[in-house]
Amino acid sequence: MQIIEINTHLLYHELEQPFQSSFSTFKARFHCLVEIICDNGIVGWGECLGSADINAAVVKSMSSLNIGHNPLNIEPIWQSVYNQYRDQGQRGPIHTALSGIDIALWDIAGKYFDAPIYQLMGGAYRMEIPAYATGGFRQEGCDHQQSCIEEMVARVEEGFKAVKIKIGFGVKNDIETIKALRQALGGDIEIMIDANHGYDTIDAIKIGCAVEQFNIEWFEEPVIPEALDAYQMIRARQPLPIAAGETWHGRYAIQTALEKNSVDILQPDVCGVGGLSEARKIITLCEVNHVRLVPHVWGTAVALAAGLHFHAIIPPMPICHNEYSPKLEFDRTYNPFRQSIVTKPIEHKNGVVPVPNGPGLGIEINKSMLKEFLPK
Numbered sequence: 143m144q145i146i147e148i149n150t151h152l153l154y155h156e157l158e159q160p161f162q163s164s165f166s167t168f169k170a171r172f173h174c175l176v177e178i179i180c181d182n183g184i185v186g187w188g189e190c191l192g193s194a195d196i197n198a199a200v201v202k203s204m205s206s207l208n209i210g211h212n213p214l215n216i217e218p219i220w221q222s223v224y225n226q227y228r229d230q231g232q233r234g235p236i237h238t239a240l241s242g243i244d245i246a247l248w249d250i251a252g253k254y255f256d257a258p259i260y261q262l263m264g265g266a267y268r269m270e271i272p273a274y275a276t277g278g279f280r281q282e283g284c285d286h287q288q289s290c291i292e293e294m295v296a297r298v299e300e301g302f303k304a305v306k307i308k309i310g311f312g313v314k315n316d317i318e319t320i321k322a323l324r325q326a327l328g329g330d331i332e333i334m335i336d337a338n339h340g341y342d343t344i345d346a347i348k349i350g351c352a353v354e355q356f357n358i359e360w361f362e363e364p365v366i367p368e369a370l371d372a373y374q375m376i377r378a379r380q381p382l383p384i385a386a387g388e389t390w391h392g393r394y395a396i397q398t399a400l401e402k403n404s405v406d407i408l409q410p411d412v413c414g415v416g417g418l419s420e421a422r423k424i425i426t427l428c429e430v431n432h433v434r435l436v437p438h439v440w441g442t443a444v445a446l447a448a449g450l451h452f453h454a455i456i457p458p459m460p461i462c463h464n465e466y467s468p469k470l471e472f473d474r475t476y477n478p479f480r481q482s483i484v485t486k487p488i489e490h491k492n493g494v495v496p497v498p499n500g501p502g503l504g505i506e507i508n509k510s511m512l513k514e515f516l517p518k
């Protein structure tokens with residue numbers, strides 16, 4: 143079996159209602175899929191996290207290194223491609239592009255061996271993943287507190303037992319929003335807060351101390367991801383568990399963050415960290431550093447499927463009668479192609495999502511839908 147073609151597919155949809163994290167405004171949904179075609183007709187799919195057009199350019203640049211190779215040599219391909227590009231980036235687009243390629247190669251391997259990816263990677267600890275609803279962005283031109291609470295009440299009515307909202311819109315505003323959200327949801331729903339590195343150390347510590355009383359599960363990306371010493375300081379000077387890792391790509395960046403004791407919860411994204419091959423290595427780093435691993439997920443059904451296979455193979459740490467299961471991040475913001483590009487949508491039932499059980503990623507791409515969302 144040989145790789146004969148590597149394509150990227152850009153998916154684009156302009157939003158009628160743009161939404162905001164602490165520092166960015168999402169005016170469109172824009173994602174990049176990777177398609178790898180083999181000479182025997184097997185096709186694998188992957189997805190890259192982050193800027194879709196940059197990822198597509200880097201995947202294109204990497205493609206010539208892979209054409210003609212046996213796609214089952216996933217690790218040698220990963221190592222040789224990364225080695226060619228490591229001088230230009232030990233994190234960022236090199237890793238996000240390589241992630242899409244790596245996931246597509248695992249999809250091919252699964253189809254070739256007629257086995258789900260989680261099986262090829264050593265087997266599943268769980269086949270149903272409890273999910274949390276991600277949302278609560280600030281809708282442009284709307285009152286954040288009101289729209290955030292309405293949205294999260296709806297998610298709980300849908301069956302989610304845990305929700306994550308965006309903060310980073312001012313200390314006072316954020317504290318009031320979190321207080322009102324806890325009152326609206328009652329005591330049994332888990333609440334996570336994500337500042338998307340919109341604060342400095344002083345304000346992050348203020349927020350963490352002020353909202354502890356509202357029983358917050360974790361405080362995500364309080365400050366910029368480069369500031370590892372600040373993460374360590376925030377952990378020491380406020381009471382909430384600190385989570386981060388969606389921008390720490392590759393084993394070296396993550397090892398550095400773990401050596402600095404930056405987080406209580408590490409959040410690598412399969413589509414950014416270097417694909418499923420690298421994600422599996424990150425499991426070992428978390429084990430030896432004794433850090434909880436709860437992956438980040440953001441993208442289409444391809445990213446969701448890859449994330450579910452990753453969740454399936456994360457061992458409980460420790461194995462015990464009352465094991466902690468890492469929750470699946472389930473983005474509930476509007477994205478018309480998230481599920482329509484696959485023949486069978488990945489959905490939750492009462493906040494629980496099954497791991498796809500078919501060969502490879504266990505999904506089938508609806509290719510005619512890809513054309514519907516081509517960038518204009």
Ligand SMILES: [Mg+2]
Nearest residue numbers: 336362363388
């Ligand atoms: Mg985040």
